[in-house]
Amino acid sequence: MGLEEVLVDTVFGTTVDKAVNWARKNSLWPMPFGTACCAIEMMAAFCSRYDLARFGAERMSFSPRQADLMLVAGTITHKMVPVLMRIYRQMTEPKWVLAMGACASSGGLFNTYSVLQGIDRVLPVDVYVPGCPPRPEGLIYGIMQVQQKIEQDKIAHHVTP
Amino acid sequence: MEDNLTLKKLKEKFPDYVLDAGEFRDQVYVYVDKRGVLEVLNFLRDDAQLNYDFLTDLTAVDNLGKEPRFEMVYNLYSIKYRHRFRVKVSLAEDESIPSSVEVWKTADWHEREVFDMFGINFEGHPDLRRIMMPDDYPGHPLRKDFPLQGPEDVDYEEMMKKHLKSD
Numbered sequence: 001m002g003l004e005e006v007l008v009d010t011v012f013g014t015t016v017d018k019a020v021n022w023a024r025k026n027s028l029w030p031m032p033f034g035t036a037c038c039a040i041e042m043m044a045a046f047c048s049r050y051d052l053a054r055f056g057a058e059r060m061s062f063s064p065r066q067a068d069l070m071l072v073a074g075t076i077t078h079k080m081v082p083v084l085m086r087i088y089r090q091m092t093e094p095k096w097v098l099a100m101g102a103c104a105s106s107g108g109l110f111n112t113y114s115v116l117q118g119i120d121r122v123l124p125v126d127v128y129v130p131g132c133p134p135r136p137e138g139l140i141y142g143i144m145q146v147q148q149k150i151e152q153d154k155i156a157h158h159v160t161p
Numbered sequence: 162m163e164d165n166l167t168l169k170k171l172k173e174k175f176p177d178y179v180l181d182a183g184e185f186r187d188q189v190y191v192y193v194d195k196r197g198v199l200e201v202l203n204f205l206r207d208d209a210q211l212n213y214d215f216l217t218d219l220t221a222v223d224n225l226g227k228e229p230r231f232e233m234v235y236n237l238y239s240i241k242y243r244h245r246f247r248v249k250v251s252l253a254e255d256e257s258i259p260s261s262v263e264v265w266k267t268a269d270w271h272e273r274e275v276f277d278m279f280g281i282n283f284e285g286h287p288d289l290r291r292i293m294m295p296d297d298y299p300g301h302p303l304r305k306d307f308p309l310q311g312p313e314d315v316d317y318e319e320m321m322k323k324h325l326k327s328d
């Protein structure tokens with residue numbers, strides 16, 4: 001029995017929800033999984049001009065153990081799938097996935113034998129950012145969508161009946 | 162084509178192995194019998210006047226519908242004399258060919274690529290494994306009868322189970 005089971009639907013519970021969500025959404029540490037050209041735009045989004053740190057993504061977390069948000073930016077080949085899945089599994093809960101660009105969302109222009117046709121075949125994707133590549137503004141918008149999603153999260157959702 | 166030194170020498174030295182020759186935009190090529198391919202390649206590399214010491218590329222062509230189906234292509238270059246030459250070998254399906262790793266070391270990875278993409282077997286290759294596709298990939302993607310978008314039903318669940326066993 002966890003804390004959340006006691007707290008569900010109490011006034012105190014909803015307040016805790018708010019506090020926890022506020023903290024989570026403003027400290028999203030991204031795990032950059034950049035495999036192709038989209039990664040360049042992702043780096044641009046992290047640099048001073050666009051400065052993702054403003055949204056709490058203080059630094060890229062190259063260790064999956066210390067990351068909340070997986071940014072899949074680029075083409076995922078079949079050979080890369082086991083790596084992708086392993087890194088996702090290594091991230092601690094709670095975690096979110098953002099598919100950046102056409103390749104990560106659907107395979108993009110690489111409709112071929114070697115490319116995974118969208119990472120949603122193997123991972124639960126929260127937000128898709130279209131574009132080839134999306135501009136940094138697009139990525140920032142996508143991250144803000146993730147933040148909105150987190151905001152609506154409830155502890156009750158995580159209770160296993 | 163007639164005044165090509167390499168071709169002249171090859172015809173003199175290996176009348177049995179040289180099956181056909183031709184020219185495309187000043188580039189001369191020769192079809193060689195599979196049995197003599199290593200001898201011919203060794204000769205091209207070692208002959209003092211030819212000295213093809215650099216294998217620029219080694220690849221294959223799939224002529225689906227024709228017999229024999231495959232064609233091996235060796236693109237040679239001599240750094241000393243700055244001339245080029247192309248050797249081709251016809252192969253039927255399921256036919257293997259002697260590995261040329263002992264002639265040029267660089268053939269190692271090229272032959273692995275041809276094996277991966279076309280499924281052509283190289284006898285005597287020191288380490289014939291796939292080089293690009295995952296080890297458990299079904300089929301050889303550059304064959305003309307391989308579906309362009311790959312096999313339809315890749316089972317990611319199975320894949321996940323297999324690869325994440327150790328986690």
Ligand code: SF4
Nearest residue numbers: 037038101102103133
């Ligand atoms: S979506 Fe376009 S820019 Fe992004 S990785 Fe694919 S090809 Fe490159």
